[in-house]
């Protein structure tokens with residue numbers, strides 16, 4: 672459905688941006704194996720994850736029916752944020768140094784909500800840049816490249832901030848491992864340790880991709896839409 676909405680709203684150009692996100696994120700996720708204790712649920716794509724990553728882009732693509740290139744701007748910005756988060760998770764899991772919380776700088780165990788590493792942040796920048804580059808190329812709009820790349824990286828910062836501050840934290844009572852999910856990868860239901868009960872990783876992702884979609888809309892309006 673995400674693909675159909677994007678293709679119908681923004682044509683093959685939007686489809687190319689979606690493909691850039693989906694193919695690159697799938698490749699990057701498969702090339703990087705999760706380290707011990709890292710919850711592999713983060714590597715799978717169920718329907719909630721698809722909507723969290725692609726929902727705002729799919730809705731934004733509908734702007735393409737009425738208002739031309741703004742649809743492409745919104746899906747490029749939003750998918751750049753989705754790519755930034757996916758790449759940061761996959762590549763950051765390979766970091767030799769443990770993650771830190773973004774604003775406090777406190778060192779936390781790998782896999783902790785909102786933990787960031789230098790390697791993961793570089794991955795986020797690369798993912799956002801790739802999606803932004805494809806969007807700018809297919810749209811023939813050079814301005815879209817820096818705007819969407821920055822928005823994608825900003826989305827990752829929103830993701831890390833909300834993840835650390837508000838996201839529900841769970842513990843598997845059987846394995847004793849912390850988890851981002853209601854059901855641990857061993858199949859045991861987890862126990863909530865803190866954070867907002869209904870705000871899981873998908874919810875935080877959705878907030879980040881929605882914020883990125885709105886920023887892209889603002890970026891399009893400010894940078895002088897071509898008519």
Ligand SMILES: [Zn+2]
Pocket residue numbers: 843844845846847848855856857858859
């Ligand atoms: Zn477990």
